[in-house]
Amino acid sequence: MMNLKEIFEKSDEDRLVLPDFQREFEWNKDAQKRLLSSFFVSIPIGSLLILEGKKDDFLSKKLCFAGETIEPTEECLYLLDGQQRVSSLRSTFYDFFQDKHNWLNIWEKMYSGLRNRWFLKIKPDNEEEDVFGWRMLNFKGLKYCEPSDLINCFEHRYIYKRKSTDWYHPGYKLYDKEGKELEGSRLKNKLAREAAKMGLVPLYSIYGSIKTTDKQLHTYVLEKIAKERVEELQAEVEDGKIDVFEIFQEIEPDIEEYIENNEIEKIRDAWSRLSAKWSESVNKFLVGLFEQEIPTIDLPSDQISRAIAIFENINKGGTPLDTFDLIVAKAARTKGERSLSQRISDYLEEEIDLSEALTNDLVDKVPDKWDSTLVMTIDENKITKTIKNQYLNLLSLFSHVPYGEVDKLKLEYIKRAKIFELTHEQINTNTNITLKALTRACAFLQIRCGLIDIKSLSYDLMILPIAYILKNDDVYEDKRALARIEYWYWSSLFSGAYRERQNEQCIKDIKNLFEWIKGGENKFKIRYENILNDIGYSDKTVLLRKDQEHNIPxxxxxxxxxxxxxxxxxxxxxxxxxxxxxxxxxxxxxxxxxxxxxxxxxxxxxxxxxxxxxxxxxxxxxxxxxxxxxxxxxxxxxxxxxxxxxxxxxxxxxxxxxxxxxxxxxxxxxxxxxxxxxxxxxxxxxxxxxxxxxxxxxxxxxxxxxxxxxxxxxxx
Incomplete structure (x- = not known):
């Protein structure tokens, strides 16, 4: 076992290195986010395979750096398996660009996928879970959280080689009134103000707080965020929007008495303690991440062949069970039923009738029968992953909430915990209606939206609003209703509505689309103006390749x-x-x-x-x-x-x-x-x-x- 602090220290000392034959760093940002989400909630991220050796055993590379050999310590540790995980964690928590005069040299040597600065988005949006207790300044830890609860809490900013006008960029400079460049705590204070405005806590300064007693940037940011939130809470208390006791019931139960007696000093102290306790508790949690232990498989250098066998077993062994497999196993508890996966495959291969409303606008060659294999729901005799995942999400929605009661739909119903709650009776009872809705959605996407292969769907979760609505036979036969679904689809796709927080957007869209089809307001009109005009995503400069910072998604x-x-x-x-x-x-x-x-x-x-x-x-x-x-x-x-x-x-x-x-x-x-x-x-x-x-x-x-x-x- 080694904790994260020990891993970083050994890397700092060039004692933990990569053998030169190791592959390149390959993980994308989503994979790095998933790792961080698991690490933050103390879910095991797998063992590291380490070979104990000497510096001359192999040519060596430093973690996170491409194509540059180094000379490790005489007695060293070669990381054989775990490079992607350790490099991702190191680039998140370690400030490679802290030397403002040498950052560009470091930048040149690093893997491009690691040239980022990572942040914790501490302020939740309206419908997001408040995992860090910002709303009431009451952080109780992440003991009961799942990785999916945190996936939207991590944001990165790519460090561009020449652009240095953003506050988080290592080349960014600030000057005082005399024109002298700000440094040290004065600079950190200014940067913290910008970070706090965005609700972003720098993760890259946390390791620095372990190595020195100097206050680091993330601490400044947490304190400023807490101070701003206190001012907001005070205003909400004055406006009668929140009960002051609800805020202070744990930290200062006598607060109402202080207010009643107009004890200004005690009230001020209580607010200060609230601010300090929250920022200190979040800071303590972040620093405590470095004590988290990661299992290691340690081998002496004379067992290199054994190391290779273990490595192959780790990477080529049996595929671990996923959520779908576990639901299939649970469904088998109902006696007399065929395998759930076989039933799903059979259903997907059956032809369905295409409604006239669905095919009405087609130019000649109008099909009246269709089956979902035309959109590759089954590939090489296996159910496509997209279909498996959206079957589970839709099954959970239909099982937990009666159809049509959209006001009761919640984000949690498409999370793993709620899916696991499904009984075998719910699974088997609701599978056919789920597949009917899902198959109709696939037909809609191919017939009306030009989708050839389900794997090329831009955002998998965009299936859910369509499928949920099309469960209703009357809607499936209603030309006007289908027109509104198509309106939602194109306006959402081309406006960038699903580029972030897709889970929350999906649930919200089900509610709004259902209500619009029932005669309510078109709440998607706001997306109309952003069609092929979402800055940095689908606007003209991006599409004409004039925006050097953003690729065409x-x-x-x-x-x-x-x-x-x-x-x-x-x-x-x-x-x-x-x-x-x-x-x-x-x-x-x-x-x-x-x-x-x-x-x-x-x-x-x-x-x-x-x-x-x-x-x-x-x-x-x-x-x-x-x-x-x-x-x-x-x-x-x-x-x-x-x-x-x-x-x-x-x-x-x-x-x-x-x-x-x-x-x-x-x-x-x-x-x-x-x-x-x-x-x-x-x-x-x-x-x-x-x-x-x-x-x-x-x-x-x-x-x-x-x-x-x-x-x-x-x-x-």
């Missing part, structure tokens, strides 16, 4: 392609006697079509509208550009779905012939600028300027088309 990339496909666009097939419309359900079903006398399976490719090959005139290759994700031609605005058949047929066209052909196809659902060829042939402009003009034109067309679509759906 996969959700927006997929969403735009799926929106285009939902319009059943005509394929880019040159000289075809009959136009081929691209339909998501035919692509998902791998329909066989006949082209030029040959039968072929229809599939689609994510096609560059302005070909990458055209830029070879300015000295670049298609391969090079394809790998440059920041190049404007790799923007989603330069992409659409066309069939692999069409792609093969037009790939050898010259740029001029290709542009003419694309222009002729523009009217058939791909939202391509009508004057695309003219823009491309315009004199006096560089290729980059022409591309930007074409893609900006397409951005405007898409944005206008989506909004016009929503107007139509709302008015139905």
């Amino acid at each position: 996969k959700a927006i990339h997929n969403g735009i392609l799926q929106y285009i496909l939902s319009k059943q666009p005509v394929d880019f097939l040159p000289n075809a006697q009959e136009k081929l419309r691209l339909n998501a359900w035919e692509i998902g079903g791998k329909k066989i079509i006949e082209i030029d006398g040959n039968k072929q399976t229809i599939s689609v490719e994510d096609h560059h509208i302005c070909p990458l090959g055209t830029v070879t005139k300015i000295g670049e290759t298609s391969k090079k550009l394809r790998n440059d994700k920041k190049h404007i031609l790799n923007s989603i605005l330069n992409r659409t779905y066309i069939s692999s058949i069409a792609n093969a047929k037009i790939s050898d066209k010259s740029p001029e012939r290709y542009m003419k052909y694309v222009m002729d196809s523009a009217q058939w659902g791909h939202y391509l600028p009508i004057k695309m060829k003219e823009i491309f042939e315009e004199k006096g402009k560089s290729l980059e300027q022409k591309y930007e003009a074409i893609l900006e034109n397409r951005y405007n067309m898409l944005k206008r088309a989506i909004k016009e679509e929503l107007d139509r759906l709302e008015d139905m």
Whole structure:
């Protein structure tokens, strides 16, 4: 066993190192968040495999740093398994950028996935759980919390190489009135003020508080947050919004007597103690994390072969049981029932009737039967993970709250604890209605929203509002109701409504969508103005690759392609006697079509509208550009779905012939600028300027088309 403090100290001393053959750091931010969530609530994060050795046994690397060998201590510990976990924890709690004069050198050597500063979001939003007791300044620890309770409490800020205008950036500078740069406690005090405004407690300064008696930045921030909250609570008490005894019942039970006797000094002291106790208790908890022990498997250096066998067993052993497996096991308690997983698979493979309301707006080739395997709910004879997870969430909602009583729906019902509470009777009784709703939602997503594969759904939880509503047969047959569901879907996706706190947003949307369909207010209208206009997520600068800080989210990339496909666009097939419309359900079903006398399976490719090959005139290759994700031609605005058949047929066209052909196809659902060829042939402009003009034109067309679509759906 080693506690976190010992691990960090051994790394500081170059005693705990990585052997040079270790893989690179690979974890994304979500994986790091999940680790932090488990670590904060003392759930085991797995054992570390450590080989005791000498410095000459292997070339060595320092934790968190790429491609740089170091010389460890004579007697050293090689970390064979656990690099991702230990590196994530170290980059969270250790301030690699504390040297303001050398931070850039450190930045250059670190893995890009670790160039962050992590924060604890201490102030909960309106519907979030107050896990750190901020609302009443009463923190009781996290003994009864689950990792899912904390997942939204962690935020990171990437440290960019050149941008130093943010307060958390190591290159950020502040000056006093005389123009002298602030340092030490004066600087920390100023930075703490900015952090407190955002309710963000720096985690990267916590290890520093163990190494020195100097007050660290996170302590300043906690104190300022507590002070501000005290002022807010005092105002709420004066306004009669909260009972003062409710605040002080544990820390100062005589507070009402002090107020009654107007004992100003004692009242002031009570508020001060409240503030101090909360900030000290949270601070003590954070520092105490370093005493948390992590199991280790320690091997002497002469057992390297044994170490490899253990490593393989850890990483290639049996898959641990997940929530779905445990629910399947619990359902088996009902005698006479077939396996739950088999029943689910059978149901997903059955054809369902598509309502006329669902297919009413389709252009010819209207299916009347459909099964969910067309959207890959079953892949290689296994239920897709997305379906498993949303089956559990929906099953829990239907089991815990009678359908339609949406005011009783709570976030906790889609958490593991409530799912585990389900009895075998509830599971078996409600499975069929859950699957009916879930299957209808999948049909809706493919027929109305252009989804080919359930795994390409931008946000898995967006299935739940659709499925919950479509449990009702009358709604499933109601054209107006389905129009409102589609309005909700596109407005939510393109406005960025699900980019954060998806669990809470999902429950809130079920309530609001249900009420709107029942004749209430359209509470999604507020998302209308943010469609393809959410700053840093879906706005024009992001989509045109002008925003260097933000990549185009996969959700927006997929969403735009799926929106285009939902319009059943005509394929880019040159000289075809009959136009081929691209339909998501035919692509998902791998329909066989006949082209030029040959039968072929229809599939689609994510096609560059302005070909990458055209830029070879300015000295670049298609391969090079394809790998440059920041190049404007790799923007989603330069992409659409066309069939692999069409792609093969037009790939050898010259740029001029290709542009003419694309222009002729523009009217058939791909939202391509009508004057695309003219823009491309315009004199006096560089290729980059022409591309930007074409893609900006397409951005405007898409944005206008989506909004016009929503107007139509709302008015139905």
